[in-house]
Amino acid sequence: MAEKLIGTDIAPPDLHAKITGRAKYAEDFRAPGMVFAKLLLSPMPHARVRDIDASRALAMPGVIDILTADEVPSREGPREAALTNHPRYEGEPILAVAAVDEETAAAAIEAIRVDFEPLPFAIDPLESLRPGSPNAYVEGNQYGQEGWSEYKWTAADFAAIDRGEFPDPECPVEWSKGDVEAAFAESELILEETIVHQSLTHHPMEPRTNMAYWENDRLYAFVSTQSTQATKFALAGALEMDPEDITFVSEYCGGGFGSKISGTTIMQVPALFSRKIGRPVMLRITRYEENYIGRARPGFQSWLRMGFLGNGKCNAIDLIIVQESGPYGASDFNTAGMIADLTYTPGNMRFRGVPVYTNTPPKAAQRGPGGAQIISMMEPILEKAARELGIDRYEIHMLNAPGPDVAFGPRGTTLTSVHAREALELGAEMFDWEAKSALSGQRNGTKVTGIGIGLSPYTAGSRDRDGMMVIRPDGKLYVHQGIGNLGTHSIADTARPAAELLGLSWDDVVIVWGDTSKGLPRSTVQAGSQTTHAHTRANHAAGMDALRKVREVAAATLGGSAAAYRVDNGRVSGPGGSMTFGQVAQRAIAMGGEYDGHVLPEDIHEQTVPAAQMLVGQGLLGIARDNYGGEGSIYSWVAGFAVVELDVETGAVELKEYLGVTDCGTVLHPRSLGAQVLGGSIQGMGMAMTQRWVFDPKWGVPFANRLYTARPPGMLDVPANLRWGSVGIADPQTPVGAKGIGEPPVGAGAAALTCAVADAMGGKCLCRTPLTPDIILAELEGRPLPFGRLDQHVG
């Protein structure tokens, strides 16, 4: 019997290369004649370039050429170009210089004089809704079908806001369900809060360095991206070229957290520069540059009203979100509205949202986009309701968490499976909620214990992708993965269903990834926690195809009916005898047709076809589209449980204990799942507690643009014995039962801490992040906060 692969710990195939340093990231590639480029960044948050004088730079020995905004594709509306003469945030790339070495390129950049005309700018989104305040664009602050317009709230709206009231502004995005006003009238308790969630950069370990060169008309791109196949197509789109003229290499990626889903903007620079000068161009992005061009999570300024029945059931939500969209937009706020409805199942909800363009670095999805923000801010309010209604906090989470019949959002979205309550239950048991909750508020010297729970959902899958694999004459299964390798192990783990179906031991499986010249099928972007779900399905489908073909080849070779053949340990055996997979592969090549890929299935995606054609005749080809179908969205859940100690004399918070329990379907790879649940939770803790981004309002530029000033959490910010668990209930709509896990832990970690801190403060919710000692101490000492309740980018 072949080994069981699903649910076991197997080291990923890239492990050795990574820990020995052999793994080549984009910056490790070299090509003959390669030159280095450096960027000139805008010093102003909003400006127009009046003049560029590069004469001194171009005269420097070793300087090769300059690439300006006029030489890269530009697009209408609030859309980003790789270089611009109209920068809309401090740090936006204006031009690039190439030189024989990086130091020369840097010196050349310093020698270029750019005459910028400063323009009015908007940093705080809410402020820029005030009548008369500056807009992020000269043309306005809203872009629609008719182009640009100016969108402001009224003076009366702001009068209400300034009085601290719940405003009633008109918003471009609005939906509601049920009868919100009537429901509030029935509520026993109505809580009203203002919420500020900060904007935060992604800070992946590897900045988005990339290198490119051309041979004849073929582009060779060595990049840092989360996805592979999807990014190649995005890059082709950006450069307006045939995707099949690109050889795209991204075998390793040092993290992205959503900032490099494709990340093609900056990839255009070396590609176009290299075409211009006829030499390979390496653009190494520094940590400093990454801070600007590396994307950020949008911040929220928000008003929330939550109604509760006497038993603790939330029966109405009224939520307004002002989103900081950066210069090029984001859609977190929409997701936030959906997730609020999903997590608290109020039945009656009104959602209003305003995305506001700002002159802050561009936004992008960041692990749990929208969900993490809203969950970390709403969970403490739910717990506050429990406190006020005299209900156990665990019970109020249980009571409000959705069951299988949930239908949320404006269109009544349903889910394939939901085991949020089971996650809470298992968590409460592992955590020993009863005993722990008794510690709440206990004082030990100057330290007060706080306990909190955070329940966080997020989308966790998609459908309809293609799987592709070859059994070669060496008897091994080569699984071709178009998804990216950003350290989550999904390139390997999603191949397990196919290997299991084919009865192969893991040693006989080779993962092919990260280089499109090897032939990679159409895949999801490596984002939105999709890959585990989407590609266990796609590989399952392709594995089934391979299995069918193996049996048919065996039957054709050895006799008997295909259905009577069984696979195990790299052999196929049946009534006519047995043969190795190597022999099967050889036979398949001989048989041709669909067996070795000469004939491809009709329904595979057109992007997969050229990749499959590369594999024709190399062995037995398993190839299929995921036609398993399904109904409803795919969501995973994490329930986080935290114990903190708050020092009331310093405002410092120490996390003493954390447990994350997930519902993400069948567990594929326990160790990797644990790393995701805890790693994501820690990321969320950083978001809630320490990490920050601060802007100087006068100059419109960010600080905290160094890792040490941005303060992402470090290993000493969490105890050594973090724990995790999984309810492990298979999703019934997917053959493997596995759902994704990347996103939901972030909200859980963040919310468990915001709740625990509020608990340690006797139920007082500060309703903003980060919860640093300064604002906690100010609250405990009864001193005024130095900024307005709704101020963004402070701290």
Added chain:
Amino acid sequence: MQRLWRSAENPWGQEVLIGVSWDLMWAAVIGAALFLVGHAIWIKTRPAEEHAAPATVPPGIPEKIERHSLASRVFHWTMSVSMLALLVTAFGPVMGWQFPWVQIHWMAGVLLIATVVYHVIHAVGWQDFWSMFKVDVGEGRAHLKHVLSSKAPPPPKAGKYPFDHRLYHHAIVVVTLAAIVTGVLMMVRIDTPFWTRNPYLLGDAAWGVMYVVHGLSGVALILLVAAHIYFAVRPEKRWLTWSMIRGWIDRDDYLEHFDPEKWKVGGSSGASVESGGGRSGALADAAVSAPRED
């Protein structure tokens, strides 16, 4: 070429002025030293001036003639203290003498402003304010000729405030007012009890001009104050310096240096000592005084 000002890049990478070059300070110090030495030598080369005292002493001229009232003297010395404090606190640290200078500097500045305000009110309200700003070209020409050639006839005697004193006064008014106006604005940028500091009250370019003007006036004051002190200690001017301490000059000096018609004291004119010079004397013989040209 050595720049006369210092500039820096503001946070947006735009070049902005931040002050005068400290080389100017050294230039002023050296210039002042050269002037003093030069003048001392020059004086040595000139034949001694002969001032024949009038044979007869007009009646009614007292032996001691009040030149500066007590109030004037107090003001003069207050002002000198503040001015010296300002210069030392401004340039000492640049020259390498490290001490907490900012507070002393602005406090001395506030004192200076108080004295100037007093002086201006006094001059406008109680003195013939505009006479100070009369420029008599003929008088100037005579002085110039005399300076250029010792053979030229001595210029006519002055009233209470001689020609060179008035010239000096003009210079000091301009420079001090420039320093004061810019200095007051600059105080907006530091901690004082008067207001919350705000470096953004003006734009970078405007601040740059403030700093340069303040610096230039500071440097000019090095020269002016050095010259002033130098003349105050010169032997032939000591009688004047004494008057700023004692308040009076003696009759001989009066008759020797002044035209009794222009500076009337004593009986004949009917003006008493008090009404003549005393009250008008204001602050200083030179520093910032508006003499009364009766």
Added chain:
Amino acid sequence: MAKIRDMIPAFELLQPTSVEAALDLMDEHREEGWVLAGGLDSFDWFKDRIKRPSAVIDLGGIEELKGIREVANGVEIGAMTSLTAIERDERIRSRFSIVADAAHHVATPQIRNQGTIGGNVSQDTRCWYYRSGWPCYRAGGNTCYAAAPQAMNREHCIMGRSRCVAVNPSDTAPALIAVDAKMIVENSGGPRVFDAEDFFIGPSIDITRMTVMGPRDLLTRIQIPATWADADFYYEKVRDRGSWDFQLVSVAAAFRKSGNTIQEARIAVNGVAPYPVRLEAVERRIVGSTGDEATAQAAGEIAIRGAQALRHNDYKIPMMRNLVRRAVRSVA
């Protein structure tokens, strides 16, 4: 000039092997030279191309500057001794544990392995306006951006400001003041000895420097006299996260007791002023007491006398007060 960050421009690297040779090189290069110890502050400046010395004088090869020695009256720490070595040294741990404790609170193990005590006390402030290369007072300009009405100055000072509102970032500095350490500063004119508390200077004295040392001065040794050996010590640092973070406020205190009564005390706080602040008024107040709660309360209040918040750092006032209280309470 367009901004380039994270790239060190070329410089001449000089590697003397004796203090004498180092001093000669410093005389030769003066303002153009830069003394390099562990480089954790230096390289930050270099890679941001804000400080561009033409010659870097690396002290790494000077053996006489390394190591911890017992001397007649206490211990002597060479300026180039790593923070890790100090943290681990048995003599320091047993007799002057506060110094080891303070060194242990610096950043991360990697930084402590590389960072030296000389560099740690000589390091420049971390004010992010200044560190961004803005033309502030400390950088020779005429503006303090951090004290502007809307500025982001959460980590800036609440006392001792004079135009500049930055704080001293060193964790070891207050501990060295608490044990009355002597800083031996040499230049070609010979050595001078400063009390630790006088070694650090504020912007009112020289806005461009953090210590008494000018460009030709070298800190060679730090002596900890036996006076405070085996005293009762208290050290605490509050920071935003558990590692790799400068202090918000830190306190270092040494107490000599006779019976239950405090006979002598030295208390210093950092993170509240442009220099570590010794709290002599607090020391006077607590001497003769037992560190009881009433004394602790009073000590806290005395400590924050005259403290004045900027827009975002009011919290430092209660934080400083509470830390001083805790230090005093620790005696009881």
